[in-house]
Amino acid sequence: MQLPSGFNDELRQSLNETFYMISVSLLFAIVLGTLIGLLLFITSNNLFPKNKIINKVVGTIVNIIRSIPFIILLVLIIPISEAIVHTTIGPKAVMVPLAVAFTVFFARLAQTSFSSVDNGVLEAAVSSGAKSIDVIIHILIPEALPQLIKSTTVTIISLIGCSAMAGTVGGGGIGDLAIRYGYQRYNTAVMIICVVILVIMVQALQMLGDFLAEKLNRK
Template identity: 60%
Template sequence: MNFNLQDALATALLETLQMVAYSLIMSILFGGIIGLLLYVTTTKLFYKNAVFSEVSGIIVNILRSIPFIILLVLLMPITKAIVGTNIGPKAVVVPLTVTAIAFYARLSQAAFAEVDNGVLEAASACGAHPIMIIFSILLPEARVGLINGITVTTISLIGYSAMAGTVGGGGIGDLAVRYGYQQYETKIMLLCVVILVVIVQSIQLCGDYIARKANKRSGG
C-alpha cells in the first residue's frame, strides 16, 4: 500500500462532509422555500394559483427524473459559471444542491400538506394575515415532517456524493470505488462501506431523536 490509509480516510471524510453540508444547507433553504410555494399555491386559504403550482411542479419533476450522474455532466457549464471550476468537491456541490433542492421541495411540500387544514382555517378565522399563519402556525405544525425530510435528504446526499468521483470530487464513496473496488483492495472498500453505514445510521438516529423531541402531538 503506497498511501497512508488514515490520511486518505480523513481527507475523504472531510470532503464528504463539505459536499453534503454545503448542498444540504442550500437545499433546505431553497427546497424549503420552493416546497412552501408549491404548497401555498395549491391551497385556497393562502395564495391558490393553479398556473404557478402546475408549472413549478413540472420543473421539479423534470429535475427529479434526471439521473444524478447525467445531471452532474449536464450542469457542468453552470457549475463552472458559479464556482469557477468543473472538478473537485466544490464543483460537485452544484449538481448535488440542484438534485437535493428538487428532492426537499417535494418532501417539504408533503410536510406542509399534512398540517391539519382545520387548524389553518381556525387561524384564518381569527383574522390573521396569511404570512403570519405561515410563520406562526404552518411552519411549527409542519416541523416534524420538515425534520424527517431533512434526515432523508441528508442520507440521499451522502449516497449521491459517492458519484462525485466522476468529476474528481473525492469523499468516502469515491475512496471506496477507486481504491477499494477498482484496485481490488476489498478491505478498504469494506471499511469505507462500514463508515458510510455508521454515518447514515447515526444521521437517522439523530434525525428521529430531534423529530421526536419536536413532536408535541403525542404529548412528548
Template identity: 50%
Template sequence: MHRIGIEELVQNMTQAFSETLLMCGISIGLAILFGVPLGLFIFITRKGLFWENRILNFLGGLLINVIRSTPFVILLVLLIPFTQRVVGTTIGPLAASVPLSVAAIAFFARLVENALCEVDRGVIEAALTAGASTLMIIKDVLLAEALPGIIRGLTVTAISLVGYSAMAGIVGGGGVGDLAIRFGYYRYQTDVMIITVISLIVFVQLIQTIGDLIAKKADRR
C-alpha cells in the same frame, strides 16, 4: 501494484470524509435555504389555499419533477457548464456540491410540501377566521405544525446526499465514493471497499438517529 497501508488509509479516509462533509454540508444548507420556500410556495398555491394559482403551482411542481426524475449521474454531466461558471472548475468537492445542491433543493422541496399537506386544514381555517395575517399563518401555523415532518424530510435528504456524494466520485468529485473507486475498484482492494461501505453505513445511521431525536423533540403531539 501499490497497496494502501493502514496509516495511508486513515489519512485518505480522513480527507475523504472531510470532503464528503463539505459537499453534503453545502448542499443541505442550500436545500434548507431554497427548498423550504419552494415547497411552501407550491403548497400555498394549491387549489383552495390563500395564494391559489394553478399556473405557478404547475410550473413549480414541474421544475421539481424534472430535476427529481433525472438520474444524478446524468445531472452531474448536464450541469457541468453551470458548475464551471459558478465555481470555476468541474473537479473536486466544491464543484460536486453544485449538482448535489440542485438535487437536494428539489428533493427536499417536495418533502416539505408533503409535510405541509399533513397539517390539519381546520387549523388553517381557524387561523384565517381569527384574522391572522398570511405571514402569521405561514410562520406560526403551517411551518410550526409541519416542523417534525420537515425535520424528518431533511434527514432523508441528508442520507440521500451521502449516497449522491459517493456517486460524485465517478467524475472526480472527491469524498468517500472517490476513495472507494480509486482503491477498492481500480486497484482491486476489496478490504478498502468494505471499510468505506461500513463507514458510510455508520455515518448514515448516525444521521438517522440524530434526525429522529430532533424530530421527536419538535413534535408537539
C-alpha cells in the same frame, strides 16, 4: 489485504470532502427547497392566494429535474458548475449538481410536510382574521416542523449516497476513495472500510433525525 501507504491521511481528507459537500449542498437544499415547497403548498391551497399557473410551472420544473438520474445531472450541469466554481472536478464542482438535485428533492418533501398539517387549524386561524404571513410563520411552519425534520433526515441520507456516487467521476469524498483504492486497485479492505463508514453515518443520522422529530412531536 494490507491498507495502502498513507491511507489514514487519505481517509481523513475524504471525510472532510464528504462533510464539505454534504453540508453546503444541504444548506442550499433546505433553504431553497423549503421556500419552493411552501410556494407549491400555498399556490394549491384555498386558504392562501391560490395560483394554478405558478403552481403548474414550478411543479413542472421540479418534476423535470427530479426525473433526471443524478449521474446524468452531474454531466449536464458541468458547464454551470465550471461557471460558478471555476472547476469541473472535486468537491466544489459536485456541490452544484448536488444542490440542484436535492433542492427539488426536498421541495416535494417540504410540500408534503406542509400538507400534513391539519387544515382545520389553519382554517381557524384564517377565520379569526390572522394574516396569511402570520398563519405561515406562527402556525404552518411550527406545525410542520416535526415532519420537516424527518424530511431533512431522508435528504441527508440520500445526499450521502449521491456524494459517494459522485466519486465515480472524480468528485472526491468517500466514494472517490473507494473507487481509487478499493475498486481500481482491487483492495477489498479499503472498500469495506468505506462502506462501514457510510453505514455508520447513515445509521447515526437516522437515529438523530428520529430523536429530534419525536422530541418536537411531544411539545
